[in-house]
Every structure is written in C-alpha cells, then in structure tokens.
Amino acid sequence: xxxxxxxxxxxxxxxxxxxxxxxxxxxxxxxxxxxxxxxxxxxxxxxxxxxxxxxxxxxxxxxxxxxxxxxxxxxxxxxxxxxxxxxxxxxxxxxxxxxxxxxxxxxxxxxxxxxxxxxxxxxxxxxxxxxxxxxxxxxxxxxxxxxxxxxxxxxxxxxxxxxxxxxxxxxxxxxxxxxxxxxxxxxxxxxxxxxxxxxxxxxxxxxxxxxxxxxxxxxxxxxxxxxxxxxxxxxxxxxxxxxxxxxxxxxxxxxxxxxxxxxxxxxxxxxxxxxxxxx
Numbered sequence: 001x002x003x004x005x006x007x008x009x010x011x012x013x014x015x016x017x018x019x020x021x022x023x024x025x026x027x028x029x030x031x032x033x034x035x036x037x038x039x040x041x042x043x044x045x046x047x048x049x050x051x052x053x054x055x056x057x058x059x060x061x062x063x064x065x066x067x068x069x070x071x072x073x074x075x076x077x078x079x080x081x082x083x084x085x086x087x088x089x090x091x092x093x094x095x096x097x098x099x100x101x102x103x104x105x106x107x108x109x110x111x112x113x114x115x116x117x118x119x120x121x122x123x124x125x126x127x128x129x130x131x132x133x134x135x136x137x138x139x140x141x142x143x144x145x146x147x148x149x150x151x152x153x154x155x156x157x158x159x160x161x162x163x164x165x166x167x168x169x170x171x172x173x174x175x176x177x178x179x180x181x182x183x184x185x186x187x188x189x190x191x192x193x194x195x196x197x198x199x200x201x202x203x204x205x206x207x208x209x210x211x212x213x214x215x216x217x218x219x220x221x222x223x224x225x226x227x228x229x230x231x232x233x234x235x236x237x238x239x240x241x242x243x244x245x246x247x248x249x250x251x252x253x254x255x256x257x258x259x260x261x262x263x264x265x266x267x268x269x270x271x272x273x274x275x276x277x278x279x
Contacts, residue, residue: 002033004089004096008062008106010036010044010055014245016128020102021045022223028052035096037088039081039107058084060107076176078109085115096121105131110180117187124194127202132180133209135173136163140249152209153177188214196220239265246272253277
C-alpha cells in the first residue's frame with residue numbers, strides 16, 4: 001500500500017503538521033509506503049527519517065511571507081502550487097492508494113483540490129480547523145470575543161467584521177472560501193471526498209454546514225506520541241496546565257483568568273500572540 005500525505009510544512013508549525021508527520025511515521029512503522037508532500041521548503045522533523053517515508057518538497061513560499069497583494073492572490077488560487085503538485089504526483093514511482101490532505105491554506109491553496117480530484121485514488125481531508133466551511137477558519141467572532149453562531153457565507157457572515165486581522169483579510173478569505181467550495185463541488189461531484197473530524201464537537205458543528213456536499217464524514221482521533229512513565233497523580237497537582245497555541249479563540253486567556261481567581265498556579269506550554277499578556 002502507498003499513502004500520500006500532503007501538508008504545508010515538514011516541521012510541526014502547528015497541530016495539523018504534527019498530526020501529518022505522526023501519521024506518516026506511524027504508517028511507515030506498520031509497513032505502509034508513505035510519501036509526504038509538503039508545500040514549503042525547510043528542515044524536516046526527525047520523525048520523517050524512516051526508510052519507509054519519501055519526502056517531496058514543492059518549493060513553494062508561505063503566503064504570509066509574500067507581499068500582501070501577492071499572498072492574497074496565491075492564497076485564493078495558486079496555479080503554481082497546482083502545477084507542482086500535479087508534476088510531483090505524476091513523478092511518483094508507485095501509484096498512490098490513498099491521498100490524505102492535512103492543510104492547504106498557507107502554501108498549497110484551494111487549487112490543489114482540482115489536482116486531487118483528477119487522481120484515481122480516494123482522497124481524504126482531516127479537518128483540523130473550520131476553513132473548509134468558515135472564512136476565518138476558527139468559527140469565532142474576534143470582533144465580539146465569542147464563538148460564532150452565524151451560518152458561514154450567509155448575509156450575516158458576509159457583513160460580520162469577525163476576522164482577527166482586518167476587513168480586507170475577511171474579504172480575501174470570503175473569496176477563497178467561495179472558490180474553494182466551487183473547486184470541491186466541481187471536482188468531486190461524481191465521487192465523494194472523505195472528511196475526517198478530529199472531535200465530536202467539531203463534527204457536530206461542521207457536518208450541518210457542509211450538508212448537501214459530496215462528502216463522507218468520519219470521526220478519527222489524532223495520533224499522540226507519548227512516553228510511558230509512572231502514572232500521574234492529578235489529585236496532587238498544584239497548577240492548571242494549558243498546552244497549545246496561546247490565542248484567545250483557544251481560551252488561553254480564560255485559563256489564566258480562571259487559575260488566578262481560583263488561587264492556583266498556571267502552567268503554559270507552547271507559544272503564540274498572547275505570550276506576553278499571559279506573563
């Protein structure tokens with residue numbers, strides 16, 4: 001069996017890349033031939049150093065590192081990403097049995113859906129966020145600091161100034177969302193796209209948003225690599241721990257406030273824009 005895994009980076013810039021890398025290593029350790037295709041050049045995670053893993057870089061640039069106008073255009077639809085992915089898949093010595101997309105917004109762009117739709121192998125997408133349905137990707141109102149309750153792409157959504165950056169960024173992401181859905185419905189009209197949800201809560205929100213589309217829905221836990229040591233004693237803990245990216249939509253500030261009010265120490269493992277505020 002040959003599995004092709006696609007993501008933006010070969011290092012864990014975030015949870016999506018970490019899961020892609022962990023799944024590549026896990027499959028390789030079980031005898032599956034794996035090709036990991038990543039959009040942006042750069043160092044590779046040591047977990048990818050395995051005889052069963054082939055790594056292919058498309059040599060693209062992170063859209064956030066380009067001039068704003070160029071990043072906006074290529075974030076909506078990158079012809080170059082589509083061309084390079086098409087060439088990389090054609091050059092593989094063995095035909096893939098499955099193609100698994102983990103992230104595409106930072107370098108690959110929605111253009112890769114048109115390439116994946118032309119492949120004979122089944123295609124799966126793990127939904128690490130809400131970008132397949134929600135323009136800002138997190139289904140959160142940054143203007144009101146609360147979870148969103150609007151239907152994506154509804155009149156209320158179009159008018160909402162909910163983006164963490166600006167209204168201009170929201171406009172670009174709206175266009176990208178419309179283009180993305182059009183590419184998926186056009187490319188996968190005759191065969192379904194498998195969507196992998198990583199939690200029950202995510203599936204409960206996303207599945208109704210995507211009703212009527214060419215999708216099969218699955219619920220699969222993310223792989224987590226841990227060291228087996230002596231069991232912890234939660235009752236003996238003296239701190240509240242937060243592990244992840246320090247952002248408001250992930251509740252890092254709420255954890256800090258709750259720990260402070262309860263008179264407990266708080267431990268933060270990770271990084272993000274709220275790092276200084278938390279300190």
